[in-house]
Amino acid sequence: MEEIQKLICISCPKGCSLEVTVDGDTVVKVSGETCKKGVDYAEKEITDPRRMIATTVRVKNGFHPLVPVYSLQPVPKPLIRDVLKELRKVELAAPVKQGSIVLENVLGTGVNIIASRDMPVS
Amino acid sequence: MTLKNVYDVVVIGSGPGGLAAAVAAKKEGAQDVLIIERDVELGGILLQCIHNGFGLEIFKEDLPGPSYAQRYVKEAYSLGVEVLLDTMVLDITPQRKIYAASKRNGFIEIESRSIVLAMGCRERTRPQIRIPGSRPAGVYTAGTAQRWVNVEGYMPGNRVVILGSGDIGMIMARRLTFEGAKVERVLEVMSYLTGLTRNYVQCLLDFDIPLQLRHTVKRVIGNNHVEAIEAVQVDEKWNVVPGSEEIIPCDTLLLSVGLIPENELSRKAGVILDPVTGGPVVDDNFQTNVNGIFAAGNVVHVYDLVDWVTEAGYQAGKCAAAHANEVRRKEHHLIPLIAGNNVRYIVPHMLDKRNLEGSEIRLQMRVSKPVEQPVWLEVHDKNNLITRRAERYVRPGEMVTVVLKPDHFTDVNKADSLTIDVVPR
Numbered sequence: 001m002e003e004i005q006k007l008i009c010i011s012c013p014k015g016c017s018l019e020v021t022v023d024g025d026t027v028v029k030v031s032g033e034t035c036k037k038g039v040d041y042a043e044k045e046i047t048d049p050r051r052m053i054a055t056t057v058r059v060k061n062g063f064h065p066l067v068p069v070y071s072l073q074p075v076p077k078p079l080i081r082d083v084l085k086e087l088r089k090v091e092l093a094a095p096v097k098q099g100s101i102v103l104e105n106v107l108g109t110g111v112n113i114i115a116s117r118d119m120p121v122s
Numbered sequence: 123m124t125l126k127n128v129y130d131v132v133v134i135g136s137g138p139g140g141l142a143a144a145v146a147a148k149k150e151g152a153q154d155v156l157i158i159e160r161d162v163e164l165g166g167i168l169l170q171c172i173h174n175g176f177g178l179e180i181f182k183e184d185l186p187g188p189s190y191a192q193r194y195v196k197e198a199y200s201l202g203v204e205v206l207l208d209t210m211v212l213d214i215t216p217q218r219k220i221y222a223a224s225k226r227n228g229f230i231e232i233e234s235r236s237i238v239l240a241m242g243c244r245e246r247t248r249p250q251i252r253i254p255g256s257r258p259a260g261v262y263t264a265g266t267a268q269r270w271v272n273v274e275g276y277m278p279g280n281r282v283v284i285l286g287s288g289d290i291g292m293i294m295a296r297r298l299t300f301e302g303a304k305v306e307r308v309l310e311v312m313s314y315l316t317g318l319t320r321n322y323v324q325c326l327l328d329f330d331i332p333l334q335l336r337h338t339v340k341r342v343i344g345n346n347h348v349e350a351i352e353a354v355q356v357d358e359k360w361n362v363v364p365g366s367e368e369i370i371p372c373d374t375l376l377l378s379v380g381l382i383p384e385n386e387l388s389r390k391a392g393v394i395l396d397p398v399t400g401g402p403v404v405d406d407n408f409q410t411n412v413n414g415i416f417a418a419g420n421v422v423h424v425y426d427l428v429d430w431v432t433e434a435g436y437q438a439g440k441c442a443a444a445h446a447n448e449v450r451r452k453e454h455h456l457i458p459l460i461a462g463n464n465v466r467y468i469v470p471h472m473l474d475k476r477n478l479e480g481s482e483i484r485l486q487m488r489v490s491k492p493v494e495q496p497v498w499l500e501v502h503d504k505n506n507l508i509t510r511r512a513e514r515y516v517r518p519g520e521m522v523t524v525v526l527k528p529d530h531f532t533d534v535n536k537a538d539s540l541t542i543d544v545v546p547r
Contacts, residue, residue: 008323012178013427015319051324054173054186055300056272063163065275068172070186077328084300098192116172117188 002028007045011037018042050074057087057102059119062094068116069102075111082107094121123204125230129154130446131439132220132234134211134387137166138428139419140240141194142435143442147238148201150443156204156232158211158222164198165191166242167265168428170272173293179429190428206230214391216412235446238438239388239402239410239417243381243424245290251379253285255341260348264290264378271297279374283351284308285339289317291378296325305329306370309337309353311360317378318426339375340367348373381424391415399423407441408434414449416442457534459485462543466490466518473526475535483526489544492517496547499524503537516544 007018014034020042021029030042044050052074056066075083083106090102096119103113130152133140136159147155157164168176171187178184181193198205209224218237222230245263253261262278268290270276280303284291287310295305308326313336315322326333340354340362355366383401385393393402393410401422402410408418418438419431455475459468468487477483485501493516500510501524511524524542526534534540 008319010320010324013175013318013320015323017319051328052174052184055297056172056275058275064273066273068186068188068272070172070174070189098189116186117169117192 005046007042009033009038009041011041020046022046049077051077051080053080053083053113054116055084055087057090057092059092059094059096061121062092062096062119063122064119067092067096067119069113070116071106071111071113073111075106075109079107079109083109083113087113092119094119125206125227125232126154126156127233129156129204129232129234130450131155131236131238131442132232133157133238133240133439134214134220135159135166135240135242135419135421136161136164136195136205137240137242137419138168138191138194138431139242139421139435139438140166140238141191141198142432143238143240143416143418143439144203145194145197145201146436146439147236147443147446148198148203150440150447152236152443152446154204155202155443156206156234157198158206158209158220160208160210162208164195164205164207170265170269171293172272173297176428179427180432187428194432211387214387214415216392216415218414235414235449236442237391237415238435238442239385239391239393239415239421240419240435240438241384241387241421243383243420246377246380246382248377251377253339253342255339255352256344258342258344258347258349260344260373261342261375261377264288264294264376267294267374267376268297271301277301277303278376279348279372280304281306281372282374282376283339283353283370283372284376284378286310286378286380287312287315287317287322287333287335288378288380289321291376292317292321292325294376294378295331296329299329299331303374305331306372307331307353308333309339310335311338311356312336313358342375343369348375351375381420383421383423385421388415388417388421393417408438409441409445414442414445416445457537458539460539460541461487462541464489464491464493464516464544465542468542473540475531475537478526478528478531478534480528482528485524485526485542486521487524487542488518488521489516490518493544493546498545498547500543500545501526501540502543503533503540506533508533508537508540512547 005020009016018032030039054070059067131147133144168187168191174186176185176190211222213221220232267278282305341352343350350371353368355363402417416438418434498510
């Protein structure tokens with residue numbers, strides 16, 4: 001049976017309101033989008049919602065005590081808390097380079113967590 | 123680094139606006155570009171904005187704040203932009219003198235041919251929105267909490283209420299949840315969300331954080347530390363709806379209630395501010411009413427997107443460089459006229475040599491003492507006579523005129539100064 005779900009696209013700051021016609025787990029139709037990203041987002045959000053993760057990990061001898069990190073691709077939404085738990089165990093040592101991998105293929109998602117900035121030695 | 127006395131472009135602040143201005147000024151050919159930053163590193167508030175969503179327009183990438191900042195920091199350093207960190211600018215004059223102070227350099231005095239104001243904005247605080255109740259610890263702006271959690275490694279508390287649905291507030295709601303705090307509520311006095319809808323989705327909805335529109339804080343409760351807040355519903359005129367009060371136990375109240383361009387220095391420099399934006403009135407080059415003083419980014423008006431701040435910074439930096447280059451050219455071509463033997467003064471005091479190429483320049487002067495015999499008025503550089511004019515006599519009461527002609531351009535062009543002497547004929 002078809003039903004209409006209302007979503008707000010989070011792909012960019014515009015935040016388009018989408019109307020998504022779904023039949024079970026299948027997206028039948030998307031409307032309200034102003035670019036192709038809206039359609040992709042709706043399909044993903046219905047079948048396998050994902051989010052980018054940005055947080056910090058501890059760093060030894062750093063200019064700051066933390067270094068910001070983020071997921072290069074979005075991770076499955078239900079795994080956010082588990083990924084954060086994994087990152088809480090990490091402690092890097094300065095110097096850290098921007099883009100260096102902090103956790104590879106985190107929890108088997110295929111997503112790498114990388115450092116958002118350089119962190120020089122204190 | 124040895125500080126110069128005079129710079130082409132000095133940029134105040136190293137957030138996205140300031141960094142873009144410095145980079146653009148260098149690329150536009152400004153020689154000496156200096157950034158003055160009060161923090162201990164370049165980057166500004168982007169460094170604490172660790173969430174992604176930056177750079178979608180400029181880089182077509184979804185970057186976190188620190189990554190976005192680092193691209194411009196690297197570019198600035200590689201282009202040879204000079205940097206003063208941990209340095210507070212105290213005053214700027216309309217003549218573009220800058221006074222600053224730092225632990226390392228003490229009191230600093232710098233002159234600049236152009237200045238770009240890029241001080242950004244700051245958050246509205248509790249006194250500015252007049253929240254009643256006691257004044258315990260635990261009431262912070264969202265940005266202060268953001269700095270603690272993301273840069274310095276402190277948590278402001280464990281049970282949090284956020285007043286205001288601005289982007290920083292919503293982003294901090296998610297961030298504090300990530301770090302194990304419980305965000306009890308987001309209250310918004312308006313009837314609509316004041317931040318971006320995408321942040322409502324990914325920061326509040328995703329984590330079941332309740333948002334209440336048309337609600338505000340009636341009272342802060344607690345002696346030494348916040349123990350609770352009293353939330354209340356308001357009507358369309360912001361009057362309290364009686365009976366809607368609710369005590370929400372919490373240890374932290376974060377405020378995300380608006381940003382104000384930071385313009386104390388602009389005011390000192392004589393820059394006119396727009397009462398609506400709170401920032402300088404600027405032209406399409408981002409130049410203020412003060413010649414050679416430009417402004418860009420959140421110091422002018424508060425932007426939604428960092429990419430647009432960068433664009434504004436680029437434009438301001440480019441135009442600041444063009445202005446500095448013009449001032450430099452003028453300085454290079456401008457030479458003083460020196461009153462020599464028996465000359466009291468000359469007007470003009472200086473001349474732009476380039477102006478002699480196409481037209482005459484009249485030099486008018488008075489002598490100090492009368493000479494009742496034929497004299498020459500001789501115009502020379504240090505070694506060579508350039509032109510002279512015969513007078514039958516000269517008297518202080520009678521102004522005399524010497525005309526420089528386009529024929530003299532070649533000689534004048536070589537001179538560093540021109541002197542006029544009265545000598546007997």
